[in-house]
Amino acid sequence: MIRLSTSWMYQQSLTTMLNQQGELSATQNQVSSGQRINLASDDPAGATQVVSLNHILASTAQYSSNIDAANARLSTESNTLSSFNSLLDQARSMAVQGINGTLSSSDRQDMATQLTQIRAQLVQLANTTDASGDALFAGTSTTSTPFALNSDGSVSYVGNSDNQMTTIGSGLRIPNSDEGAGLFMNIPAGNGSFVASAAAGNTGSLLVGATSVTDASAWKAATAAGPVNYQISFDAAGNWTATDANNGNAVVASGSYQDGGSIGFNGMTIALSGTPAAGDTVSVNSGQTQDVFATLTNMINALNDGSVGDTQLNNTMSRQIESIDRAQDQLSSTQTDVGGRLNRLTQQQSTYSGLTLTYQTTLSGVQDTDMASAISQLMLQSTALQASQQTFAKVQGMSLFDYLK
Incomplete structure (x- = not known):
């Protein structure tokens, strides 16, 4: 018991x-x-x-937040570049006006004033910041004003050449803006391959028109040793001789010019019009760059200089139109790339939305x-x-x- x-x-x-x-x-x-x-x-x-x-959900939420921030910066950049491009359209229209018509002294002053205002607006746009006050086009620099307009009309860039990156996934990063040096400063001059400029001291009526590379293999051979530095000289009969300043002024080509014709050698063609005086010259240089602000400054200086005649003004405006075209090419290419990045962000955000729902369901x-x-x-x-x-x-x-x- x-x-x-x-x-x-x-x-x-x-x-x-x-x-x-x-x-x-x-x-x-x-x-x-x-x-x-x-x-x-x-x-x-x-x-x-x-x-x-x-x-996993915390990481996904952080990536989604990063995408939202990058989306905002890239959208702001896209809008800024559109505004920038519109101002360049205005500057280009005035340059064309300067070429096609005879401008009075007051017309030149008015045009110079408008271009000065446009240049100031371009600098302001180049210093655009995002919602946090960070400059869009300063690269990874912490400065809020990467572009500074100097008293002589030149513009200095104090940012760097590194694009800011945003992490939007494991091992996946995307630029959330574009640095200003490559976008606004280091723009190929002339037609993108070379620039042909009539000398400021020319006394004839020679105008340099459109230029282009018409034989890529010949041009590649001519530039194999480095940028070219040619000088084309005219005599009283219109005959021309091209010499190479990089090779002891050796003669590289010669021929006879007729008003409204063109001259070509080493794979390039230069359209000309007007009549050159004896001793007039045209320089041909490759590998040069010109910032977009300097383009407007060159136009402003030429318009404000009372000693510049119509022929010289037309030549100056023609060259600046080429530079504006190259700047707009750069803007167009960048805008296309920005659009592609925005699409990638949208796709990635959509992916995260689906994954978040799946993970939350599993967690529940x-x-x-x-x-x-x-x-x-x-x-x-x-x-x-x-x-x-x-x-x-x-x-x-x-x-x-x-x-x-």
Whole structure:
């Protein structure tokens, strides 16, 4: 016969009720929090999965935030470049006006004033900042004003040549803007391959028109040793001779020019019009660059210089039109690239939206409480606890004297 001591009975009853209270409390916590796993001990394997999923969701959220920031910067850049391009259109129209018509002194002054205003607007646009006050075109430099307009009309760039990058995925980075040196400063001069300029001291009416590379292989051979530096000289009969300043002024080509014709050698062609005087020259140089602000400054200086005749002004304006065209080519190429980057950001953001939904669904399945099951469990546990408490209350009140008559 087994004898049960009163202390053992009390201890067993207490242990049972404490366990039931613990289970009830855990179930109540699941119902109130809506989460099945509140402590790692609730489900060690599930808790590990929850940590992993939360880490993935946090990374995805950060990448999405980065995409939003990059999207804002690139959209601002695209709008800025459009405005920049519109101002260059205005400057180009005035240059064409200067070539096609005879300008009075007051016309020149008015045009110079307008171009000065356009140049100031271009500098302002080049110093555009994003919503955080960071310059769009300073590269990775922390300066807020990468472009400075100097007293002589020149513009200095104090940013750097590194594009800011945004991380939009594991091992995936994308430029969120474009540095200003390559965009506005280091623009190929002339037609992009070379620039042909009539000398300022020419006394004839020779005008340099369109220029182009018409034989790529011959031009490649001519520039194999480096940029070319030719000088084309005319005599009184219109004959021309091209010499190479890089090779002891050796003669490289010669011929006869007729008004409205062109001359060509070493793979290039230069359209000319007007009549050259004896001793007039045209220089041909490759490998040169000209910033977009200098283009407007050259136009402004020529218009403000009362000693510049119509022929020289026309030649100056023609060369600056070429430079504006090259600058607009650079802007167009960059805008196309920006559009491509914006599309990539949109696609990546769409991918993250789908992944986030998938991860959240998975996380919910692992972590969230099944309310119907948990509430049923809560009711059963509550009933069981009440029964234990009532039973203990009756048992602990029992005494041997209750059975003595």
